[in-house]
Amino acid sequence: MEKSITEQCNKLLISFSGGEISAYMTQWLLKKFKGWKDMIVVFANTGEENEQTLEFVKKCDEQLGFNTIWIEAVTNPEYTKGVRCKIVTFETASRNGEPFEQSIKKYGIPNIASPECSRNLKKCAIRDYARSIGWKKIKEYQTAIGIRNDEIDRMSKHRKKENLWYPLVNAEISKPAVNRFWRDMPFRLELKGYEGNCKVCWKKSLRKLMTIAREQPSAFDNFKKWEQEFENFIPEARQDNDKIKTPIRFFRNHFSVNDIMELSKKPFAVAKDDSVVFTETIQFKLFDLPLDLSNGCVESCEVF
Numbered sequence: 335m336e337k338s339i340t341e342q343c344n345k346l347l348i349s350f351s352g353g354e355i356s357a358y359m360t361q362w363l364l365k366k367f368k369g370w371k372d373m374i375v376v377f378a379n380t381g382e383e384n385e386q387t388l389e390f391v392k393k394c395d396e397q398l399g400f401n402t403i404w405i406e407a408v409t410n411p412e413y414t415k416g417v418r419c420k421i422v423t424f425e426t427a428s429r430n431g432e433p434f435e436q437s438i439k440k441y442g443i444p445n446i447a448s449p450e451c452s453r454n455l456k457k458c459a460i461r462d463y464a465r466s467i468g469w470k471k472i473k474e475y476q477t478a479i480g481i482r483n484d485e486i487d488r489m490s491k492h493r494k495k496e497n498l499w500y501p502l503v504n505a506e507i508s509k510p511a512v513n514r515f516w517r518d519m520p521f522r523l524e525l526k527g528y529e530g531n532c533k534v535c536w537k538k539s540l541r542k543l544m545t546i547a548r549e550q551p552s553a554f555d556n557f558k559k560w561e562q563e564f565e566n567f568i569p570e571a572r573q574d575n576d577k578i579k580t581p582i583r584f585f586r587n588h589f590s591v592n593d594i595m596e597l598s599k600k601p602f603a604v605a606k607d608d609s610v611v612f613t614e615t616i617q618f619k620l621f622d623l624p625l626d627l628s629n630g631c632v633e634s635c636e637v638f
């Protein structure tokens with residue numbers, strides 16, 4: 335197990351993704367280390383979060399006292415300039431993909447071969463905020479990530495270098511405990527399990543994407559626009575990579591937004607919410623495995 339914050343340092347940055355697991359971890363840590371001055375909660379908005387995610391973060395601030403610092407990435411178009419951040423609020427947070435589009439204009443379309451979105455829109459923005467308050471070096475503070483004990487395969491292989499801490503793993507807290515907590519709360523994240531915080535994502539399985547395309551086709555609007563505009567754009571930093579083929583697509587198997595839309599019109603077993611019976615989920619995976627391949631996307635995309 336990784337060492338806890340009390341064994342390593344006395345500054346803690348809680349990375350709040352906007353999901354229920356992350357929120358459970360946040361309230362747990364705020365109680366455990368109540369009174370600490372050097373503890374902050376940060377949420378990085380990409381502009382492509384579901385509105386329910388933003389509302390959930392707001393309710394956590396109001397009812398659980400998170401005092402979350404809302405930030406967004408600011409991408410400098412110059413090749414040698416890095417990502418900075420700006421502070422926003424629930425009211426001023428981007429809702430039409432503005433930070434996401436800024437990033438694409440410089441770094442290109444993100445996908446499984448180039449997972450730039452989480453790094454640039456979340457990780458780099460959060461690190462910039464930490465530097466802005468005087469937390470200059472990563473080793474000076476720990477970053478808490480909301481991953482449960484029953485999903486340790488999602489822990490970053492760079493966790494020591496990045497000084498990441500997984501408190502729910504250390505405390506052996508798994509899904510039943512998290513579910514019990516939210517079952518007894520007056521509010522929760524009003525999203526189905528397969529929807530996730532981000533509207534659509536290359537990490538989602540094909541079944542999830544097809545289900546979202548059928549239920550909420552407008553969720554793909556910006557991604558369709560960006561594919562059309564940037565499908566042949568190769569960023570300066572990658573122009574010497576002869577393995578990059580155009581047109582560039584968001585989704586695995588080189589699927590375009592139009593491909594996902596067309597597939598969603600055909601008969602298929604739609605994705606189930608988390609309340610589905612376990613054996614039924616196994617049936618889907620046994621008989622239609624390719625539709626359920628994913629890259630670890632559950633309710634949220636972890637920053638690090």
